[in-house]
Amino acid sequence: MGLMILFGLFFLGLIVGAPVAFAVGLAAVGTFLYEGLPLFVGFQRILSGISVFSLLAIPFFIFAGELMLHGGISTRLVRLASAAVGRVRGGLGMVNVSSSMLFGGISGSAVADVSALGSILIPVMKEKGYDADYAVNVTVTSSIAGVVIPPSHNMILYAVAAGGGISITQLFIAGIVPGVLMCLALAVAAYIVAVKRGYKGEPFPGWSALIISFAAALPGLMTAVIIVGGVLSGILTVTESGAFGAIYAIVVTGLVYRELRWEPFKQAVYQAVRTTSLVMILVGCASAFSYLLALYSVPQLLTDTLLNISDNPYVILLLLNLLLLGLGMIMDMAALILICTPIFLPVAMQFGMDPIQFGIIMMMNLGLGLCTPPVGACLFVGSVIGKIKIEHAVRTIWPFYLALFVVLMLVTYVPAISLTLPGYFL
Amino acid sequence: MSSYSDQLSDQDVETRPQSPFDRFLDGIAHFCIIVAGVMMVFLIITFGWLVFGRYVLNDTPTWVEQSSLVIVVYITCLGAAAGVRNNSHLSIDFVREGLPQLPREIMRYISDLFVTCFGFFMAWQGWHLVMENLSRPIPMIGFSESWRAAPLVICGVLMVLFSCVNIVQRMLKLREV
Numbered sequence: 001m002g003l004m005i006l007f008g009l010f011f012l013g014l015i016v017g018a019p020v021a022f023a024v025g026l027a028a029v030g031t032f033l034y035e036g037l038p039l040f041v042g043f044q045r046i047l048s049g050i051s052v053f054s055l056l057a058i059p060f061f062i063f064a065g066e067l068m069l070h071g072g073i074s075t076r077l078v079r080l081a082s083a084a085v086g087r088v089r090g091g092l093g094m095v096n097v098s099s100s101m102l103f104g105g106i107s108g109s110a111v112a113d114v115s116a117l118g119s120i121l122i123p124v125m126k127e128k129g130y131d132a133d134y135a136v137n138v139t140v141t142s143s144i145a146g147v148v149i150p151p152s153h154n155m156i157l158y159a160v161a162a163g164g165g166i167s168i169t170q171l172f173i174a175g176i177v178p179g180v181l182m183c184l185a186l187a188v189a190a191y192i193v194a195v196k197r198g199y200k201g202e203p204f205p206g207w208s209a210l211i212i213s214f215a216a217a218l219p220g221l222m223t224a225v226i227i228v229g230g231v232l233s234g235i236l237t238v239t240e241s242g243a244f245g246a247i248y249a250i251v252v253t254g255l256v257y258r259e260l261r262w263e264p265f266k267q268a269v270y271q272a273v274r275t276t277s278l279v280m281i282l283v284g285c286a287s288a289f290s291y292l293l294a295l296y297s298v299p300q301l302l303t304d305t306l307l308n309i310s311d312n313p314y315v316i317l318l319l320l321n322l323l324l325l326g327l328g329m330i331m332d333m334a335a336l337i338l339i340c341t342p343i344f345l346p347v348a349m350q351f352g353m354d355p356i357q358f359g360i361i362m363m364m365n366l367g368l369g370l371c372t373p374p375v376g377a378c379l380f381v382g383s384v385i386g387k388i389k390i391e392h393a394v395r396t397i398w399p400f401y402l403a404l405f406v407v408l409m410l411v412t413y414v415p416a417i418s419l420t421l422p423g424y425f426l
Numbered sequence: 427m428s429s430y431s432d433q434l435s436d437q438d439v440e441t442r443p444q445s446p447f448d449r450f451l452d453g454i455a456h457f458c459i460i461v462a463g464v465m466m467v468f469l470i471i472t473f474g475w476l477v478f479g480r481y482v483l484n485d486t487p488t489w490v491e492q493s494s495l496v497i498v499v500y501i502t503c504l505g506a507a508a509g510v511r512n513n514s515h516l517s518i519d520f521v522r523e524g525l526p527q528l529p530r531e532i533m534r535y536i537s538d539l540f541v542t543c544f545g546f547f548m549a550w551q552g553w554h555l556v557m558e559n560l561s562r563p564i565p566m567i568g569f570s571e572s573w574r575a576a577p578l579v580i581c582g583v584l585m586v587l588f589s590c591v592n593i594v595q596r597m598l599k600l601r602e603v
Contacts, residue, residue, distance in 0.1 A: 016533040017522040018540035019515030021506070026544045040558070043551040047575060050502050051495040059466060059501065060473070236477065243473030269463040277462065277505020278515055280498065332516045374520045 003296045006031040006289075020335045021278070025285035031292050042288045049287025050280050053239060054168060055160055058279060060242030061153040063272040064223060064249045065112045068103070070264035071253025073220035074116040077102045080217040083210040086202035090194020092125045093134065094187055095202075097142045101183045102221065104146025109153070110333075110370050113143035114378045118385040126386070130199055136386035136393045140378040141400035142186050144367035147333070148360065149179035151227045151245075156238065157283065157334055158359045161290070161341035166355050168238045169231050170422040174356045178364065178411045178418055185403035193399055219252045232425060279334050286338035299346035306347065313351040317412050320344060321365060328369020332377070336366050357411070360418045364408050368401070451591060454584065455511035458504040465497050492566040496574050503577035507584035510541055534596065541589040549582025 009030045013023025025046070032042045068074060081098040088094045096117065104113045118139045125135035147154050150172035159166045227245040230236035236244060253260035260268075293299070306316050324344070327336055341362070348358040370378040373390055383390045411417050476490040509515045522533045552575050559571035 012536070013540050014518050015521050016536040016540070017517050017519045018537040019509070019517050021515060022541050022544040025548075026540050029544065029547050039547065040551050040554050043548065043555060043578060047499065047555070047578065050499050051574065053491060053495065056469070056473075056494055056498055059498070060470065063466065063470065235481075240473060240477055243470050244477055246470050247474045266463075269466060270459060273459055273462045273466055273501060273505050274509065274514060276466070277502045278509055280502035281506040281509075282516070284502065331518065335516060375518060 002031050002035050002292075003298070005034050006292055006296070010289075014331075020332065021282040021285045024282070024289045024335070024339065028285065028288040028292055032288075035295075042291075045288045045291050046284035049284040052160055052164075052283075054156060054164075054237075055280065055283060057156050057168075057239040057242035058153045059272060059276040060239070060246045061151055061156075061227075062109070062275050062279075063268065064227075064242070064246040065109050066268035066271045067246070067249040067253050067260065067265075068220065068223070069112055069116045070260065070268050071249065072257040072259035073217075073223070073249075073253065074099075074103055075120060076213070076217040076220055076257075078117060078120050080210075080213045082202065083205050083213045087204040088191065089201045090130075090191055090197075090199040091201040092121065092128060092130060093138045093190035093194050093199070096121050096125070096135075096138045097183050097187045097190060100139075100142035100145050101149065101180070102217075104143060104149055104179075110143040110146045110367060111377050111381060113146040114139055114381045114385070117143075118382050122382070122386045128202075131197065132386045132388045133393050133396045134193060134197065134199075136382040136388060137397045137400050138186070138190050139386075140371040140376075140382035140393070141397065141404060142183065143378050143382075144364070144370065144404065145179050145182050145186075147363050147367045147370075148175045148182060150175050151224065151231075151238075151242070152363070153279075154333060154337060154363055154366075155359065157279070157337045158341055158362060160283065161286070161338045162345055162355060162359070163342075166359065169425075170356050171359050172228060172231060173422045173425050174360050174418045175363070177421055178360050178407065181407045181410070181417065182364070182404060185407045186400060189399045189403040193396075219256050223249050223252065282335055282338060286335070289339065290342040293342050299343050302343055303347045303350055314413070316351050317348070317353065320348060321361065321408065321412060324362060324365035325368060328366040329372045330375050331369075332375070333366045333370060336369075337362065354415060354419055356422060357415050357418045361408070361412055364404070364411060368404055368408070371397070372401075447591075451511060451588065455508040455588070458508040458584070462501045462504040462508075465501050469494055469497050469501075488566050492564055496564065496567075496569070499574055500577045503581035507581045507588070510545075510585050510588040531596070531600070535593060538589045538593045538596075542586055542593070545582045545585030545589060547582070549579050549586065552576070552578025552582055 006027050009027035010023055013026060014020065028042055029039065032039050078095065078099045081095045081102065085091065085094040085098050099117050099121065100113055103117055104110070122132075122135045122139055126132055146152070152172070152175065155171040155175065156168055159168045159171055223245050226248050227241045230241035230244060231238050250260065306319060309319065310316060324340065327340065344362070345355060345358055349355060370376050373379060373394060379390060379393065383393050386393070472490045472494060476487055480486040506515075522530055522537075525533070555575035556572040556579060559575060562571040563569065564571055564574065
């Protein structure tokens with residue numbers, strides 16, 4: 001009965017459109033009351049869920065991402081990508097994918113990626129004769145790389161939701177190869193579609209232009225090097241790296257690029273506060289919720305249910321992927337990471353999957369959900385920038401979905417793709 | 427970046443008639459964001475100081491870690507309360523918005539009730555935690571643990587206020603129609 005109250009209130013909250021954090025929180029409160037557990041324990045868990053040292057990195061990453069958005073780093077990255085790969089057929093599609101790889105790697109957010117790069121690239125692509133749906137599709141699907149390529153604040157959420165026993169550094173390193181593979185697969189898909197539609201390449205601007213654009217983008221690119229390098233070298237913790245990265249981003253955008261003025265700075269702070277508070281209140285409420293999930297042994301119940309369907313690990317892993325994909329289509333990424341990790345991770349581990357590998361798979365699945373209807377934040381933002389209807393974009397997006405799905409299956413069934421690199425580094 | 431963690435659109439913000447009372451509530455929400463913003467910048471500066479102190483001065487400021495853990499609770503709670511007023515929390519709206527007007531309106535009331543109830547419990551239990559921890563100091567900084575729980579009370583009260591106003595305004599609007 002307690003479990004029914006927990007999930008009943010949660011789903012009721014979701015269906016009526018209540019904020020996810022409060023649907024999760026009130027479901028936990030209702031269950032605490034039903035079970036006769038002291039209510040202050042639930043709120044103590046909410047408080048301790050927010051007061052976690054490694055979670056402090058999240059506001060820093062978000063703030064650094066906002067500074068890049070408002071401080072001119074994204075423009076320079078696009079120029080660099082354009083000079084490097086623009087001459088290939090369907091060149092601007094390639095520019096889009098490679099810019100996402102560079103920018104996503106720094107900001108760690110798919111929506112930031114779409115808003116920053118989409119607002120630069122989609123209008124240019126349309127102007128050069130590319131169809132709007134192609135421009136939108138390449139932009140939104142390549143943005144997912146941002147949640148897999150380090151640094152990614154979603155990975156910190158996953159590590160915390162997993163109970164804190166997973167190394168964030170290992171997760172960061174594990175995301176590199178799958179992230180690059182995703183970009184390569186998307187570049188191939190973009191090329192094939194470009195050839196089919198007869199798009200031309202851009203003229204090569206010359207080696208000197210390439211070197212100049214690289215030099216201009218280098219200070220911005222160094223943000224990622226500082227954040228990831230600080231963690232990998234062991235000199236800084238993830239939180240300290242995040243703060244250092246944010247300070248460096250202020251210096252680069254304000255003093256080197258001279259594009260960060262008072263207004264954009266205020267805007268960056270405002271957006272960072274807003275996003276941070278929305279994510280962190282969700283983290284707190286999910287902490288009380290996952291306490292009850294553990295109390296009712298929900299992971300064990302799910303494992304038993306899945307075992308009734310099949311005891312073949314390959315089938316179970318496919319089912320987990322499909323479940324995550326389905327959930328990703330209707331719910332936001334942060335909420336799903338916090339709610340699903342305590343349920344699905346023990347199941348995946350019981351079937352022999354490494355928690356690091358599962359983390360990467362979860363990021364990819366939920367990332368895909370960001371560009372699928374009905375609740376796809378990236379798809380919404382991309383369609384608004386491209387000034388096309390979502391249905392129009394979705395009709396021709398399948399080659400890109402297919403490319404990402406192939407990589408997802410590779411990462412699921414070939415553990416070496418995500419686990420080899422962390423093994424070399426640590 | 428919401429991510430939202432990734433959803434940041436303002437698509438759900440309803441257009442409100444700007445009465446003085448509305449402007450007052452908007453002002454409170456805006457003030458919450460400003461305070462949280464100042465705290466965010468302070469947080470970044472203190473971490474810069476932490477790294478500088480450790481590697482340059484060879485004297486790690488030990489207060490930074492514990493004070494940051496308290497500050498982040500304030501940023502979260504103030505931002506979350508303002509989010510109720512600005513309607514910027516992550517939610518799933520497509521089910522509700524796809525329904526006819528009557529069930530849609532009923533669901534909006536239930537949604538506001540969710541926020542009101544949770545806000546009430548948050549304020550009540552937050553107050554309980556404040557009173558319980560008055561004499562328990564936070565390690566390294568010496569402040570009472572009650573300071574960590576206090577934002578729950580502030581956030582809870584503001585959530586109840588903002589969501590109750592939403593309910594009343596919706597009822598008044600319905601009566602006008």
